[in-house]
């Protein structure tokens with residue numbers, strides 16, 4: 001009688017071909033400019049919700065030497081720290097060195113993921129407060145997709161205001177659906193609690209297509225529309241904390257507005273009232 005050799009599924013699985021390879025498990029195309037995808041999570045990777053990692057693909061071979069170098073960019077992790085997989089939300093730039101290729105990834109493909117999470121959009125960088133504002137434009141929503149699914153957000157604050165400004169309505173779909181699913185998902189109800197999820201106030205705005213709320217968030221903050229819409233007196237260093245992630249313009253403009261309200265910029269080593277993700281290129 002011959003003994004059957006048991007098949008070791010771990011070694012039978014496709015061997016990684018890239019350094020720090022992770023396998024794509026899902027891809028969703030939201031518009032011709034936006035897509036999100038999920039990948040396997042390295043067993044050793046620990047991160048704080050809101051942080052980013054470097055991800056990418058192998059670049060084209062060097063014309064003379066034929067050598068290939070990894071092409072990496074900073075990407076906020078859009079999934080929360082407790083998730084088994086990692087999610088990312090990306091723009092597609094047709095002539096962009098990385099995203100022109102990355103936009104074509106399919107389930108089963110591999111990407112490179114350097115398992116060294118860092119970033120300033122973390123709860124540790126803020127002093128305790130009552131209300132947290134998440135200000136985002138475009139794919140700058142990604143770290144907040146993580147933080148909105150993070151139980152600590154609701155332990156730390158009584159109110160969670162997420163603003164998302166995009167050019168048109170279709171570009172708001174990722175955040176709209178994520179927040180809608182969050183409210184109806186059983187796992188989320190169990191993990192975060194329905195009363196905590198009720199703390200979320202979603203404030204989407206568009207700038208180039210008609211929608212219920214038009215205008216840049218910066219304009220709507222400056223003219224007081226946001227406060228009137230939400231029934232809030234204003235922003236103060238006593239009660240309010242903020243995290244900002246979006247275009248360079250948004251980051252600079254919100255920074256100025258926050259400072260105008262008396263809020264000071266914090267860091268991991270020096271927690272204060274607001275933080276800005278500088279590594280983000282949206």
Ligand code: A2P
Nearest residue numbers: 137138165166167207216218247249250253282
């Ligand atoms: P706008 O259409 O007025 O430029 P993008 O798609 O170019 O990354 O922009 C995403 C969104 O961010 C757009 O709605 C854009 O508005 C908005 N935006 C760009 N710069 C700023 C800024 N400085 N403050 C607020 N919103 C901004």
